[in-house]
Amino acid sequence: MNQPDYYQLLEVPRSASAEDIKKSYRKLAMKYHPDHSGGDKGSEEKFKRISEAYAVLSDAEKRRQYDTYGSTDFHQRYTQEDIFKNFDFSSIFEDLGFGGSGFSFFGNPRQSKGRFSFGDHTGCSRRQAPPQRGKDLYIDISLTLREIATGTSRTVTLKHTGRPERISVKIPKGMIHGKKLRLAGKGNPGSFQGPPGDLYIRSSVLPDSRFRAEDFDLHVDGEIRLSESILGTTIGVPTIDGGELNLHIPPGTRHKTRMRLPGYGLPHMNDDGSGDLYVVILVRVPDQLTDSQRSLVEKLAETGL
Template identity: 40%
Template sequence: RGRTTFRTSRRGGGGAQDFEDPFSGIFGGGGGDRHYANMQQRGQDAEYNLSISLEESVLGADKKISLQMENRIEDINVKIPPGISSGKKLRLPGKGLAGFNGGLNGDLFLNINVLPHPIFARDGNDLYIEKTIKFTQAALGTTIDIPTLDGTTKRLKIAPGTQNNTKIRMKGYGVPGLKGSLKGDQFVKINVEVPKKLTDKQIKMIEQLAADGI
């Protein structure tokens, strides 16, 4: 397996930085007291950018990642909590770089990036999807099938006279809230399709509707 790129950060100052020898300042001839070389030192924290699917971010998941830590490759099991979003961090205590002279290991911080989904979009704890219907269905009303992110399909009633760009709310089918926040909803945006080509019969029928003031 190839080397996984990650970044480390020192405690007590400075931001994330590329990995370097954490002990170079001790043994590098800086003239410091040699007894510090025998002190326990906590390992550096590490950062890793983890991309997950929208399904994993909404439903939660168990993932395994492989990281090259110093001179070893470590497989780490990660539990993705339901409802996590891009920009959030997961902290894995003790999974960073090794400590020195028996010191504690650093922590591993996972920077979460949620990948785009082909049909669903997320805004906060709400999910959005678009559905196209015929203009006759919009005028007369109908019932359509709507997918949800967990793989199930729900029947959605379209009221007669539904307009283009109408948003219909599916309560409770959104993203679980983190830390006690409310679960979101799923919204369906209705696109009304107007036919580009009509038969002579269809034209006459629509002309009659127009004559009736519709």
């Protein structure tokens, strides 16, 4: 259920002073008090709501809590008994000419000359709720493949209701796309002395100029010449940690052949294993030939190659 905004109810800005809040409440109370509204149910409800708003915003500590947590969370933390506890409208109502005694703030709504009772607006009494766990928070981060391979850290802003908090988070290696890192107790605060929720960091992978990731496996292209595909060769293959491996290409290797290098992919997040590195062999065929190259190819063709 959406809770009303107390500032809107009292028709004041959030920056209003205590005196401005009091003046606005007195004005609205004169308009909606049951002694002036002739028993109109809408006015009666409005009077209850503005009185509740005034009971909160005229109290410095309650107002601070309301501004900090927002309307919905405030109502999860405070019952109506809490809101009206030790609050005395008598002097205000005396100034307005409604009498200064006989005001009850709980129970079934009732109206009579000089007295009015404030019950729960939903038509039922609210009791102290049991401890409630706070909601979990989710933050998305983008990582390079190198960061996933080695681990890194990030400073993130936790958008707790009303109070942002910046913390440094250690990102373990192996946090590939879609993985979640749980930080217990770093979520939204609980209600009624309940425990806080958890914070979940979710990862996505930034594009890389050389490597393509598929879960923990990596794919990289390795170019060779046409003659090398026929005769065989050895090429250097980059690794995600910045190193290089020598890969033997056997004679007769075809275009787009995949060659596997076990254990040279991305590290697993929760164990010592790693994915594999796949080298996709691309046979480079020249667009143009020199006269001597053409002559040699023609001779090879004559041999049946």
